Amino acid sequence: xxxxxxxxxxxxxxxxxxxxxxxxxxxxxxxxxxxxxxxxxxxxxxxxxxxxxxxxxxxxxxxxxxxxxxxxxxxxxxxxxxxxxxxxxxxxxxxxxxxxxxxxxxxxxxxxxxxxxxxxxxxxxxxxxxxxxxxxxxxxxxxxxxxxxxxxxxxxxxxxxxxxxxxxxxxxxxxxxxxxxxxxxxxxxxxxxxxxxxxxxxxxxxxxxxxxxxxxxxxxxxxxxxxxxxxxxxxxxxxxxxxxxxxxxxxxxxxxxxxxxxxxxxxxxxxxxxxxxxxxxxxxxxxxxxxxxxxxxxxxxxxxxxxxxxxxxxxxxxxxxxx
Amino acid sequence: xxxxxxxxxxxxxxxxxxxxxxxxxxxxxxxxxxxxxxxxxxxxxxxxxxxxxxxxxxxxxxxxxxxxxxxxxxxxxxxxxxxxxxxxxxxxxxxxxxxxxxxxxxxxxxxxxxxxxxxxxxxxxxxxxxxxxxxxxxxxxxxxxxxxxxxxxxxxxxxxxxxxxxxxxxxxxxxxxxxxxxxxxxxxxxxxxxxxxxxxxxxxxxxxxxxxxxxxxxxxxxxxxxxxxxxxxxxxxxxxxxxxxxxxxxxxxxxxxxxxxxxxxxxxxxxxxxxxxxxxxxxxxxxxxxxxxxxxxxxxxxxxxxxxxxxxxxxxxxxxxxx
Numbered sequence: 001x002x003x004x005x006x007x008x009x010x011x012x013x014x015x016x017x018x019x020x021x022x023x024x025x026x027x028x029x030x031x032x033x034x035x036x037x038x039x040x041x042x043x044x045x046x047x048x049x050x051x052x053x054x055x056x057x058x059x060x061x062x063x064x065x066x067x068x069x070x071x072x073x074x075x076x077x078x079x080x081x082x083x084x085x086x087x088x089x090x091x092x093x094x095x096x097x098x099x100x101x102x103x104x105x106x107x108x109x110x111x112x113x114x115x116x117x118x119x120x121x122x123x124x125x126x127x128x129x130x131x132x133x134x135x136x137x138x139x140x141x142x143x144x145x146x147x148x149x150x151x152x153x154x155x156x157x158x159x160x161x162x163x164x165x166x167x168x169x170x171x172x173x174x175x176x177x178x179x180x181x182x183x184x185x186x187x188x189x190x191x192x193x194x195x196x197x198x199x200x201x202x203x204x205x206x207x208x209x210x211x212x213x214x215x216x217x218x219x220x221x222x223x224x225x226x227x228x229x230x231x232x233x234x235x236x237x238x239x240x241x242x243x244x245x246x247x248x249x250x251x252x253x254x255x256x257x258x259x260x261x262x263x264x265x266x267x268x269x270x271x272x273x274x275x276x277x278x279x280x281x282x283x284x285x286x287x288x289x290x291x292x293x294x295x296x297x298x299x300x301x302x303x304x305x306x307x308x309x310x311x312x313x314x315x316x317x318x319x320x321x322x323x
Numbered sequence: 324x325x326x327x328x329x330x331x332x333x334x335x336x337x338x339x340x341x342x343x344x345x346x347x348x349x350x351x352x353x354x355x356x357x358x359x360x361x362x363x364x365x366x367x368x369x370x371x372x373x374x375x376x377x378x379x380x381x382x383x384x385x386x387x388x389x390x391x392x393x394x395x396x397x398x399x400x401x402x403x404x405x406x407x408x409x410x411x412x413x414x415x416x417x418x419x420x421x422x423x424x425x426x427x428x429x430x431x432x433x434x435x436x437x438x439x440x441x442x443x444x445x446x447x448x449x450x451x452x453x454x455x456x457x458x459x460x461x462x463x464x465x466x467x468x469x470x471x472x473x474x475x476x477x478x479x480x481x482x483x484x485x486x487x488x489x490x491x492x493x494x495x496x497x498x499x500x501x502x503x504x505x506x507x508x509x510x511x512x513x514x515x516x517x518x519x520x521x522x523x524x525x526x527x528x529x530x531x532x533x534x535x536x537x538x539x540x541x542x543x544x545x546x547x548x549x550x551x552x553x554x555x556x557x558x559x560x561x562x563x564x565x566x567x568x569x570x571x572x573x574x575x576x577x578x579x580x581x582x583x584x585x586x587x588x589x590x591x592x593x594x595x596x597x598x599x600x601x602x603x604x605x606x607x608x609x610x611x612x613x614x615x616x617x618x619x620x621x622x623x624x625x626x627x628x629x630x631x632x633x634x635x636x637x638x639x640x641x642x643x644x645x646x
Contacts, residue, residue: 093582094582262418
């Protein structure tokens with residue numbers, strides 16, 4: 001078994017990008033289909049993806065269970081799994097959890113950057129943890145088979161989610177705080193709890209999550225990977241690149257501001273640095289997986305460990321949780 | 324000037340109830356038109372009210388500013404003002420604040436019992452205060468002229484709202500915790516801060532907020548009123564009866580559960596006491612304002628003070644904040 005999986009992308013989708021993912025040997029990607037969208041808006045996004053699946057059926061299949069990753073590998077295609085970076089698609093209605101699963105959602109963050117009805121986002125000043133509705137929704141997500149993703153959530157909320165959920169949870173795209181102390185990166189305590197609960201982190205290649213940003217070196221990233229593996233165990237670390245290829249800057253502005261403010265929030269950026277950041281030259285797109293393979297081997301990981309990090313761990317997580 | 328105002332009702336509306344309010348001499352009532360409704364559902368409720376205004380134009384006028392209270396008094400009718408017990412009508416969109424004001428909303432709670440996108444409800448275990456979106460929405464409510472109502476919100480969230488809002492806020496329906504320690508009732512610290520900020524509380528006649536529940540005595544209620552006036556000042560205490568006349572018990576179940584849980588939450592009730600509680604015999608409907616007048620005089624309030632509590636304070640609050 002050797003799979004390559006990138007467990008978070010939000011690109012401005014095109015045949016070119018699908019071909020790059022294919023050329024990079026990706027058997028599966030998890031794509032974001034909601035930041036602020038409500039249920040009806042998500043349905044529209046699913047329709048758009050159905051068009052892609054039809055038009056590019058030589059490159060893509062719609063991923064619903066881990067078996068679609070096996071199938072995609074056999075057919076040399078990429079299985080595309082849907083997820084949400086916010087709980088906005090379920091609005092305030094717990095019954096929509098099953099409905100979004102029917103649409104194909106297999107990951108859902110309990111929050112984006114702000115407080116949600118379910119939990120607290122990492123940009124809030126105070127973190128009150130998983131809410132009353134959050135507890136109910138976690139139970140329902142466990143029941144219908146949607147993975148809880150806490151990538152953008154605050155510390156206590158994430159620890160709560162690990163404890164409340166009867167199934168392992170994921171942080172699909174983030175890095176450790178010890179390496180780069182950004183709000184979105186995660187504490188050692190949290191990463192340990194995630195590993196011990198059989199959860200998984202997808203390490204991020206988004207420059208705001210990287211030490212040195214765009215200038216982060218491949219070596220530094222791979223050393224961070226090694227330290228994270230030391231902390232969590234080799235089975236609990238994968239990749240979630242957070243690639244946003246070809247997106248106009250209006251998209252990052254919308255991601256940060258949605259409809260919650262009439263002012264302008266710059267999120268991980270700043271007024272003078274508001275745009276999407278440029279990718280490091282060793283990870284301009286998913287062909288960078290080849291560089292990661294080289295880099296991870298160079299700092300001492302063996303072939304099996306490299307395969308684990310670049311896809312097999314995510315495959316095993318899917319096999320256990322998405323079926 | 325002598326007005327009679329009941330600043331919270333959620334009855335199963337009928338000509339009979341409108342006539343009782345009229346007979347009780349109420350010049351204005353604030354009615355709840357949303358617990359869990361989204362924007363479109365609120366529009367439907369407004370349409371229903373427009374039908375009432377048309378059909379019962381001998382009894383009602385639609386209240387939009389304090390001048391409608393003066394007009395209603397002249398015409399011996401009741402001005403009906405709209406409010407929400409939740410922020411669900413603005414969904415996740417700050418621009419809907421102005422839209423709901425256009426529909427006639429002049430009060431909006433930042434939360435019902437649970438965490439909202441704006442603040443924490445009083446039934447949550449932890450209270451993280453007003454959120455990032457909450458700060459923005461308070462500013463927008465101040466701008467367009469919707470009063471912030473924290474009747475169902477948790478302590479820190481309410482103190483935050485008092486501090487953040489540039490205009491006085493209201494607690495339209497609750498009682499002091501010192502008298503009856505229910506989750507929905509308010510601490511001395513909070514009541515003092517409310518009074519000092521020129522805010523106002525509407526004392527509630529809902530049995531779960533009353534010492535002794537249905538068996539609460541008029542004397543006890545009036546003594547509590549006196550102690551609350553001592554704490555907050557005579558200008559800051561009014562009535563918000565929280566009357567839910569003629570509602571079937573399915574309504575209180577919906578109020579408590581909305582669509583946030585697949586289990587059953589009993590709110591202020593319990594499994595063995597799930598129904599709407601019976602009103603005290605001295606306040607079965609708003610004709611009970613006459614009993615309040617008698618009771619308040621008996622424990623020593625003078626005529627002017629009684630008028631202040633039974634309506635003039637609310638009138639002055641409207642005059643300052645709803646125009």
